[in-house]
Every structure is written in structure tokens, then in C-alpha cells.
Amino acid sequence: MDFILHAYCGIYCGACPILLKTKSGTSTEKCYGCKSEQTVDYCTSCGIKGCATQKGFEFCLECSDLNTCEQMLKFVKDTHWLNQQGVLKNMELIQCIGLSNWLKSQDNRWRCKNCGLSHSWFDEICPQCGRTVASCKEVGI
16 A cells, blocks of 8 residues: 555645554554545544545645634644644645645655654654654744
């Protein structure tokens, strides 16, 4: 199964801890990305995903109700999950530079600058080399 690293909401799935564990073969839960055929429970039941697929959108940015969407506003403002706060910016970047370029920039963003290992949104230390990495707490997620 192929990994799909972009979500309807603008999250980069390539930095999801479960997806990274799926890639490395170390997870009992399997996820290949929000838009794949195999996702974790919270992605499968995501209201944003359900709304976007029902409307036939590739990204929520296509929806004229985006700026007033209660689901999206709640999602972006959820301080428990800081990785969600950059999704509106992500969708704008996708629109400006294209999906392929955005995916390349995200792959680079979520890699350790020292050893090159991909890390999750929440990692502050590289799981491979122990160097500090930029987590989702950093400005410009």
C-alpha cells in the first residue's frame, strides 16, 4: 500500500508518529495517511475528512465555508494538538507552490538536520542521533 502524506485539512501526514512507526514496521496500529485506505481510528472518523470527501474536495481550502467552518476553527485552535495550528498556512502554501513542492518542503522540514531521519511533529529530540529537532511547538510549523 502506498503512503499518502497530505490530508484534507492541510496536515502533513509524513510527520505523524503512527505513520512513521508504520513505515519503520514498529507499530501495531497501521496508518498510510489520511487519504489512504488504511488509517488510524481518529483519522477514519474525522469530521473534517468526512465533510471534505462528501463535498468531493481534495483540500478544505476548496470550500467557500472554510473561514467560518466550526470544525476547522475548533481544529486549528485546539491547543492540545499544536500540530494542527499550521494547517491553514499549509493549504495556502499548497495552493501557491503546488502539492509536489509542498510535500518536498514538508519532508525536509520534518527531518533531523544532523542525521536526516524523519521525525514526528512532537519530537524535540531526534530518536536516532539525539540532536534537538524543531517540533510543532516551533513557529512556522
